[in-house]
Amino acid sequence: MTPVSTNIFSEIPEQIPEELFECIFKKDNVVIERIVSNGHVTPAGQWYDQSSDEWVILLQGQATLFFEQDQQLVSLMPGDYLLIPAHTRHRVEWTRADFNTIWLAVHI
Amino acid sequence: MTPVSTNIFSEIPEQIPEELFECIFKKDNVVIERIVSNGHVTPAGQWYDQSSDEWVILLQGQATLFFEQDQQLVSLMPGDYLLIPAHTRHRVEWTRADFNTIWLAVHI
Numbered sequence: 001m002t003p004v005s006t007n008i009f010s011e012i013p014e015q016i017p018e019e020l021f022e023c024i025f026k027k028d029n030v031v032i033e034r035i036v037s038n039g040h041v042t043p044a045g046q047w048y049d050q051s052s053d054e055w056v057i058l059l060q061g062q063a064t065l066f067f068e069q070d071q072q073l074v075s076l077m078p079g080d081y082l083l084i085p086a087h088t089r090h091r092v093e094w095t096r097a098d099f100n101t102i103w104l105a106v107h108i
Numbered sequence: 109m110t111p112v113s114t115n116i117f118s119e120i121p122e123q124i125p126e127e128l129f130e131c132i133f134k135k136d137n138v139v140i141e142r143i144v145s146n147g148h149v150t151p152a153g154q155w156y157d158q159s160s161d162e163w164v165i166l167l168q169g170q171a172t173l174f175f176e177q178d179q180q181l182v183s184l185m186p187g188d189y190l191l192i193p194a195h196t197r198h199r200v201e202w203t204r205a206d207f208n209t210i211w212l213a214v215h216i
Contacts, residue, residue, distance in 0.1 A: 002180040005190040008165060025163050025191060027216045030138055032163060055133050055140060057116060057212070059167070059187070072110040079167070082113040083133060104165070106214055108135045 008059065012036055012100060019092075031107040037063065039097030047089040052107045057081035061101025066093040116167065120144055120208060127200075139215040145171065147205030155197040160215045165189035169209025174201040 006024075013020070019040040025032040029052070042048065047068060058076040065074045068089040074082065084090060095101040114132075121128070127148040133140040137160070150156065155176060166184040173182045176197040182190070192198060203209045 002175045002178045002182060003190040003192055003196065005182055005184060005188040007185070007187040008189055009187040024189070027161060030214075030216050032214065053135060067110045070110045074110060074113055076113060077115070079115040079117040080113040081116055081132070082111040084111055088111065104212075106138075106140065108138050 033105045035103040037095040037101040042091040049089050053086050054084040054105055054107050056103055056105040059102045061099050062096045063101050064094040066091045141213045143211040145203040145209040150199040157197050161194050162192040162213055162215050164211055164213040167210045169207050170204045171209050172202040174199045
């Protein structure tokens, strides 16, 4: 059977009251996820502290992450990717409010 | 240590006589790869017949794949992704010759 393609920029609800996380592929312990943010940030005082590594690329929009250990901001533009090793505490500090920010994350 | 970001659209050689394959992340049996094509196609009579699944997204440019079993063409635009299961014989039938086509492949 011929594989069917899907577009990562399509089928985004008009309103996304909460950040949107969707698993678009899963095999064994690997999960590929689409994330859509629109002005969303990690709630104050909260951190992501993940049990697996996350390789993530920003595909559209703009965002800023904040890493606890070095108290460093990392700004991301389309095409920017980085590896967030497991248990690297970080927050989404800012995403554009006027435009969807679309991420592709590979949890490994 | 704060993760450092890299841009997937950067550091592309001006001339790419052959299709460019670069591993940008590897963990266990998972490989994330950037592929840059510029008019490159799979040589006549040759097929990709891979031992692992390949989840691939086209990030820039334009391409057409050809799948042997159903003799089907699949055209890809930016944002289009698909899963090519292991041993699904396929070819890159066409890529734009006037522009770099950039793919992100996750071999799982």
